[in-house]
Amino acid sequence: MTTSSHQASSIPHLSKEFLAKELTYAKLIPALRKAFASDMVAPRRHVHTLSENPASTLLLMPVWQTHGTTGVKLVTVAPENNEAPSVHAIFILFDKTTGAPLAMMDGEELTLRRTAAASALASAYISRTDSEHLLMIGTGKLIPYLATAHCQVRTIKEITVWGRSQEKAEQSMQAILEQRELPKNIQLSVATDLSKAAAQADVISCATTSRQAIVMGHMVKAGTHLDLVGGFTPNMREVDDTLMAKAQVFVDTYAGALTEAGDITQALANACLQRSAIVGELAELVNGKHRGRSDEQQITVFKSVGTAIEDLCGANLVWKAHVHEKMHHQTQTQDKQNQP
Known part of the structure; x- marks a missing residue:
């Protein structure tokens, strides 16, 4: 997963549809079980009030692994936004060793799925x-x-x-x-x-x-x-x-x-x-x-x-699926090029 040559312009944006396809509960719930037993570190979220009237907020949720990836979810809450949803979110995944940004992901779908999976995981025990x-x-x-x-x-x-x-x-x-x-x-x-x-x-x-x-x-x-x-x-x-x-x-x-x-x-x-x-x-x-x-x-x-432990867990699954899909596509392309 290390990509020291990543340039900002080449950072993929993984869509809501891709996350919905890859973050099945059959995969996400067991992955969360492992994540909560792992060495992930998630400090308390940072909350910044951008304006009092109208109320507008920026949330930053950092998280990292001792060995692996790191990331941050950025959330904006703008209750007065009548033209679009009042909450927007994006998750940015980084390679922890190199510091290189790996991908941006739809934060809303990630949040919805990891939240539901965490509730199901708890229910499995209690x-x-x-x-x-x-x-x-x-x-x-x-x-x-x-x-x-x-x-x-x-x-x-x-x-x-x-x-x-x-x-x-x-x-x-x-x-x-x-x-x-x-x-x-x-x-x-x-x-x-x-x-x-x-x-x-x-x-x-x-x-x-x-x-x-x-x-x-x-x-x-x-x-x-x-x-x-x-x-x-x-x-x-x-x-x-x-x-x-x-x-x-x-x-x-x-x-x-x-x-x-x-x-x-x-x-x-x-x-x-x-x-x-x-x-x-x-x-x-x-x-x-x-x-x-x-x-x-x-x-x-x-x-x-x-x-944010839940966010990074889901992001890792999505990134792994993206890398696998990209490699599969490259192999298919190479095979076609090698055909007589």
């Missing part, structure tokens, strides 16, 4: 092995990715979608159906009664930007696993204090979740969640330092805010 009913809460871009990824680690037979807008929930349900990695013969429906849907679910996956709790402690049955993907700032919430108080909590990283996740920071501040109840992070699960779910009646929570 949801009940007999989980069959998945409830998706939210109607954003992540919902079909999360739903599909969860189906890779558990034999899901039924997926229910709930959103504040029934029309958007139906659109999300259709988007799930269109996912090429979704197993066949899964029953999908839209819920109108959240309490009823939550009470029936084995796994509840939330991906919202809510500032108030949506899922309440009294709604969920014993043995439920909650995957909380939204609530990535201290002023956001997806579940209430009652639920957090009776849950065994896992996080993607302690460093991120204990400072950025409102579901955790607010519950800790309210003394409804004890620090001792946050029992493990992904690295400890994959390394065997924590066994994961130990009781079929436990209510478990996985709270993620994202880490």
Whole structure:
């Protein structure tokens, strides 16, 4: 992978379509398991406010391996951008030894897929092995990715979608159906009664930007696993204090979740969640330092805010596929040239 002769003009841009093709969950979930057990280093993200009014933000997420590659994800958030999406992202991969830039990649597709894969990886350790009913809460871009990824680690037979807008929930349900990695013969429906849907679910996956709790402690049955993907700032919430108080909590990283996740920071501040109840992070699960779910009646929570470890893991897979494809193309071209 070392390319000391790389020139800026020759750096490939790997598209959303290429990432979608190469970052299958069958490859990405096991790769993430190895990544969290590896020597990847991801400092806390840098957040810079570009303007207060209108609010505009630049995020930089660096990450590297002791031996291998390094990279940085650049994210801009411009809520006032009415002409295009308000969030843009790009990932730049470098050769760590030479410092040479290797590739630029679509940051949004990378983020969507690695986020969903991380939730599925956590579920493999802490949801009940007999989980069959998945409830998706939210109607954003992540919902079909999360739903599909969860189906890779558990034999899901039924997926229910709930959103504040029934029309958007139906659109999300259709988007799930269109996912090429979704197993066949899964029953999908839209819920109108959240309490009823939550009470029936084995796994509840939330991906919202809510500032108030949506899922309440009294709604969920014993043995439920909650995957909380939204609530990535201290002023956001997806579940209430009652639920957090009776849950065994896992996080993607302690460093991120204990400072950025409102579901955790607010519950800790309210003394409804004890620090001792946050029992493990992904690295400890994959390394065997924590066994994961130990009781079929436990209510478990996985709270993620994202880490650049996931980005670099996905970027390495994509880069490897790009190099393989390029070599294959060169071989074919050479073979044609050598034909009599």
